[in-house]
Amino acid sequence: MVGKTLKLPVVQRIAKKLKITPAQAIVSWHVQRGTVVLPKSVDAGRISENYHIYALTSELFDELESAATSHRPHRLTDPSARWGVDIFEDEKEDQSS
Numbered sequence: 001m002v003g004k005t006l007k008l009p010v011v012q013r014i015a016k017k018l019k020i021t022p023a024q025a026i027v028s029w030h031v032q033r034g035t036v037v038l039p040k041s042v043d044a045g046r047i048s049e050n051y052h053i054y055a056l057t058s059e060l061f062d063e064l065e066s067a068a069t070s071h072r073p074h075r076l077t078d079p080s081a082r083w084g085v086d087i088f089e090d091e092k093e094d095q096s097s
Helices: 002-006 009-018 022-033 044-049 058-068
Strands: none
Touching: 002 009, 002 022, 009 022, 009 058, 022 044, 022 058
């Protein structure tokens, strides 16, 4: 899912405009919106890149926010079944397809 996000045209365009990587654009957007970011990498160069956060203009921030909210959230992990309680209390995606 992350790979798809980094390839979105809006992310690519913003990264190019700011002369940063698409990952840096996404990490910067998450930090600016106040969400917790836990980037994962074993590559030393990418780990270093993840420390470089950039202030997005309100226009660029809003573009990324709009792209992110234009679809339902995709959860990579949902421990609800193991814990016996629906911690997200939202509609579950049909996993049969």
